[in-house]
Amino acid sequence: MIKMTKSPDRSVSENATPADLEELLDTHGPDLTLWPDASDVDRARKAALNDRQFRSKLDAATKLAQHLTVISEELDDHPMLDAAAGKIELTLMAHAERRGPVRQVFSSTTLVRLAATILIACAVGAGVGHYAEGPLTGGTEMSDDVLYGLMDVPFESLAAI
Amino acid sequence: MRRIKNGETEAFRQVLAEQTKPLIKLAYGVTGQLEEAEDIAQESLLTLWRIAPKWEARATISTYLRTVVTRKAIDVIRRRKAQADDQTWEGLSDTGQNPEEELESRQTSAMVRTYLAELPDRQRAAIVLTHFENKSHQDAANAMELSVDAFSSLLARARRALRHKIEQSQPGGDGNDQDDEIA
Numbered sequence A: 001m002i003k004m005t006k007s008p009d010r011s012v013s014e015n016a017t018p019a020d021l022e023e024l025l026d027t028h029g030p031d032l033t034l035w036p037d038a039s040d041v042d043r044a045r046k047a048a049l050n051d052r053q054f055r056s057k058l059d060a061a062t063k064l065a066q067h068l069t070v071i072s073e074e075l076d077d078h079p080m081l082d083a084a085a086g087k088i089e090l091t092l093m094a095h096a097e098r099r100g101p102v103r104q105v106f107s108s109t110t111l112v113r114l115a116a117t118i119l120i121a122c123a124v125g126a127g128v129g130h131y132a133e134g135p136l137t138g139g140t141e142m143s144d145d146v147l148y149g150l151m152d153v154p155f156e157s158l159a160a161i
Numbered sequence B: 001m002r003r004i005k006n007g008e009t010e011a012f013r014q015v016l017a018e019q020t021k022p023l024i025k026l027a028y029g030v031t032g033q034l035e036e037a038e039d040i041a042q043e044s045l046l047t048l049w050r051i052a053p054k055w056e057a058r059a060t061i062s063t064y065l066r067t068v069v070t071r072k073a074i075d076v077i078r079r080r081k082a083q084a085d086d087q088t089w090e091g092l093s094d095t096g097q098n099p100e101e102e103l104e105s106r107q108t109s110a111m112v113r114t115y116l117a118e119l120p121d122r123q124r125a126a127i128v129l130t131h132f133e134n135k136s137h138q139d140a141a142n143a144m145e146l147s148v149d150a151f152s153s154l155l156a157r158a159r160r161a162l163r164h165k166i167e168q169s170q171p172g173g174d175g176n177d178q179d180d181e182i183a
Helices: A018-028 A038-050 A052-076 A079-099 A108-131 A155-160 B009-031 B034-054 B061-079 B103-118 B121-132 B137-143 B148-169
Strands: none
Touching: A018 A038, A018 A052, A018 B148, A038 A052, A052 B009, A052 B103, A052 B121, A052 B148, A079 B009, A079 B034, B009 B034, B009 B061, B009 B121, B034 B061, B061 B121, B061 B137, B103 B121, B103 B148, B121 B137, B121 B148, B137 B148
């Protein structure tokens, strides 16, 4: 017998007709212990004893459930599914070993922290540059004829060199 | 999953060994085509590998994969509405077992398999989720993106259609209930 969980309650009234019970049979399946409403179960049991038509429907539903279980088990053991699974496993393992894990290089948190660090560093740098007088910002003019050339040579005369 | 997250391919291999075949079976049950089922299972497992670094344990791996496969399979059958149903459930009719074993039962199972193949796709999906996957109506409804009532009605129609076909095929089956809507 198949193992299934209880389905939602769709119980019928006290005056359940055979059609109502058949509807419940198709909704909840032939295992009456899984029907959600106890009064429906009672009615179905009574109908199974007294109503040949309902009994035959219940038997047919039970057979159907059994055959579906058989089909499911046949699929579990089917060699073509084994072959297909083997093929997929090989393909995916090759992919995983070739590519390695797909990692996020930086998480969004890391990126925010990095941006904040850069901003703070810039602010500190600007502050230091503003207040501290360094060798490049001092009054001494840097002049290196070797590095910068002769600054007082007129531009036109360079063409003649 | 933590091990897969850390890039341990051996952990991924273990997941593949446990999950691949049941996923193909589920996808095949819903779509009825082995090739499509293979594609769906492979894509779903690859998705798991890709999302591993961002994995948040809201569900087990098995539940996650089954949900992904079910949704992909339902998408496939939605897209192929125009195609004929006679393409479904091909290729797996012969299980390779001894044909003399339980001949009558096997014949009936083969017959039910044929009836299952003839069902509208969504009805077959409802049967597969309920009878192969043992899903509750609630879980199956979620997987098919239906309300629970809509799923229950779909399942009831599918069961009734199959039951009527079985009743009619039995000796003395008179098909009294043919007037019921089965679509």
